[in-house]
Amino acid sequence: MKKLLILISIIVIGNQYSCKPEPTPSVDPVFTALPKDIKDYCVFKYGSFWIYQDSVSGVLDTVTVSSYAIDTVDYPKIDGKLVGTNETFKMKLYHSYDGFTDEIRPFTNPPPPPYPNNNTFNIYIWRSKQTTFLGETVFQIFPYQVGKSYIPNNDTVKLISISDSFIHYHNGFHPGYDRSAVETYHKRNIGVVRKEVKKANQVWKLIDFHINQ
Secondary structure, eight states: OHHHHHHHHHHHHHHHHHTSOOOOOOOOOEEEOOOHHHHHHHOOOTTOEEEEEETTTOOEEEEEEEEEEEEEEEOOOBTTBOOEEEEEEEEEEEETTTOOEEEEEEEEEOOSSSSOOOOEEEEEEEEEETTEEEEEEEEEEESOOTTOEEOSTTOOEEEEEEOSSEEEEEEEEETTTTTEEEEEEEETTTEEEEEEETTTTEEEEEEEEEOOO
16 A cells, blocks of 8 residues: 555656646847848938939929938847847938928838747838828838738838839829829939829939938
8 A cells, every 4th residue: 555655646746747838948139130122222321312303393302311310129028038129220301392301210020939030121101291291101122022012001002123223112192292103213322213203294303412321
């Protein structure tokens, strides 16, 4: 009887240890830098400027970087622990033609665990003038998905084409241009070089620029 009780005790203790959950493995924080494509096409330092001319009226629009900042954003925590951070930026462009400001920054959508994984970087553009807000537009620049449409705030945005030096995307109802369809062309290390506003049969063409490195 005594031997039987000892055997039962050994079995019970063994089961208790075997049922314990495995400890959660530690996750080393990771740092995800902004993809080079985003920096080359969309991030420009204070002091940079671009001059565009309207094909209809001939009027000029001087666009200047009024503010610029590089920052970081944390991934959602796992069990209260920081698992990583993403590099991000915020830039404001002032338009002399109409006095509006474009605030440009990416929103990153961290994927579900396990980390790290490829992020999706969407470029958001808010167009406003003091208390007047015209709306926002957005296009996905990384990873590239040519032909995929996005529908931000009743606008339809599609990446038309990419190459080593150009990005071309289409807004179906651009909030900054009287809900017109707009074709936008970005050139690497220069920025926007051309905007075609379909409703007004208007082209804003880059005629001069300076990029502050």
